[in-house]
Amino acid sequence: MLKLQNVTKEFRIGAFGGKSVAAVQGVSFEIVPGEVVSLIGESGSGKSTIGRMILGLNPVTRGSITFDGLPVKAGKEYYRHVQGIFQDPFSSFNPVFKADRVFAMIKETYYPAVPEAEWDERVTTSLSDVRLNAGQVLGKYPHQLSGGQLQRLLIARALLLDIKLLVADEITSMLDASTRIDVLNLLAELKVRGLSVLYITHDLSLGNYLAERTVVLRRGSVVEMGLTEAVFGDPLHPYTRELLSAVPRLHESWDDAVPVEACLYHERGASGGLLEAEPGHLVACARLATCREEAS
Numbered sequence: 001m002l003k004l005q006n007v008t009k010e011f012r013i014g015a016f017g018g019k020s021v022a023a024v025q026g027v028s029f030e031i032v033p034g035e036v037v038s039l040i041g042e043s044g045s046g047k048s049t050i051g052r053m054i055l056g057l058n059p060v061t062r063g064s065i066t067f068d069g070l071p072v073k074a075g076k077e078y079y080r081h082v083q084g085i086f087q088d089p090f091s092s093f094n095p096v097f098k099a100d101r102v103f104a105m106i107k108e109t110y111y112p113a114v115p116e117a118e119w120d121e122r123v124t125t126s127l128s129d130v131r132l133n134a135g136q137v138l139g140k141y142p143h144q145l146s147g148g149q150l151q152r153l154l155i156a157r158a159l160l161l162d163i164k165l166l167v168a169d170e171i172t173s174m175l176d177a178s179t180r181i182d183v184l185n186l187l188a189e190l191k192v193r194g195l196s197v198l199y200i201t202h203d204l205s206l207g208n209y210l211a212e213r214t215v216v217l218r219r220g221s222v223v224e225m226g227l228t229e230a231v232f233g234d235p236l237h238p239y240t241r242e243l244l245s246a247v248p249r250l251h252e253s254w255d256d257a258v259p260v261e262a263c264l265y266h267e268r269g270a271s272g273g274l275l276e277a278e279p280g281h282l283v284a285c286a287r288l289a290t291c292r293e294e295a296s
C-alpha cells in the first residue's frame, strides 16, 4: 500500500540557502493494509520529515514514495485515503471557528450531495466510534475542548473519509497518561477495522504497545527494522539497545550517553543499506556475523 524507496530529504539552509542538511537519507520501508508501523528515534532523527513527505507536505529530494502504486500527490483524492494527525491538536483548528467546522469542511469538499440529516448521522456515528458524545463536543470552540477530545475529533474527521492510512505524529505526547491510553486503544481498534497507521513516536513503550513492525531511525537513516517483537526482544543495533535501555542521565548529554561508535557494529550509512539478520529483521551493520560470533 505505502512504499518508501531510498527516500532522501535535503533542506536548504543558511542565509541564502547555499548549504543543505540531509534530514532523511536513503530510507526504505513499506506499510501493508491493516498494519501499524511505529517509526521511532530521538528528536531530530527525521521522523516528522518522513511523515510530512508521506502526506505530500514536503517534496522528496531523491527516491520515491508511492501509495497503492502511484506517487504521492497532495490533493483531494490523496487525502481521501491518507490523513495526518499531529502532536498539537490545537494547531489543526482555527480558534475563531467552532471545532466541528472540520466536519463541515469534509462535507463541502467530499460529500456536497449528501443530505444534511444523513450527514449529521454520519458525524454522530464517527464521533461515537472515537467514544465522543456528539452533544458534548459539537458547537464548542477549540479552547472549550481538551487536547484528548480534539485529537479524537480529528480521528473522527478522518473516519468520515474512505481512509486507508493514518499518519499519527506524536499524537499522544501532549495528552495525560489516561487519555493517552484511551487514544492508543482507539488506534488499536481502528487497526482491527483494517486501517493502517504510521505511528511516529520517540516513546518506545508506546510504539511497542501498538505496532506490528518497528522502524528505528537515527540521524535520518534506518538503523534497524523488523517485527516489533524481534526489534524489542532481540535488538541488534547498539542504538536500538541504547534506546531500549535509556534512562534519563542527569549531567550527561545524549551524544555522550550513546556509545554507538565505540561498538563493534559498523553502521553502513545511507549508501550501504541494511543487512537481513533473520527474515524480515534488518539492521545497519556491516559486521553482523562477526559480531555475533564474537559475542557468543
Ligand SMILES: Nc1ncnc2c1ncn2[C@@H]1O[C@H](COP(=O)(O)OP(=O)(O)OP(=O)(O)O)[C@@H](O)[C@H]1O
Residues within 6 Å of the ligand: 011, 012, 013, 021, 022, 023, 041, 042, 043, 044, 045, 046, 047, 048, 049, 050, 202
Ligand atoms: N524546514 C526545515 N528546514 C531545515 N531543516 C529542517 C526543516 N525541517 C526539519 N529540519 C531538520 O531536519 C532534521 C529532522 O527533523 P524532524 O523534525 O524530521 O525530526 P524528528 O525526528 O521528527 O524530531 P522531533 O521528535 O523533535 O519532532 C532536524 O535536524 C531538523 O532541524
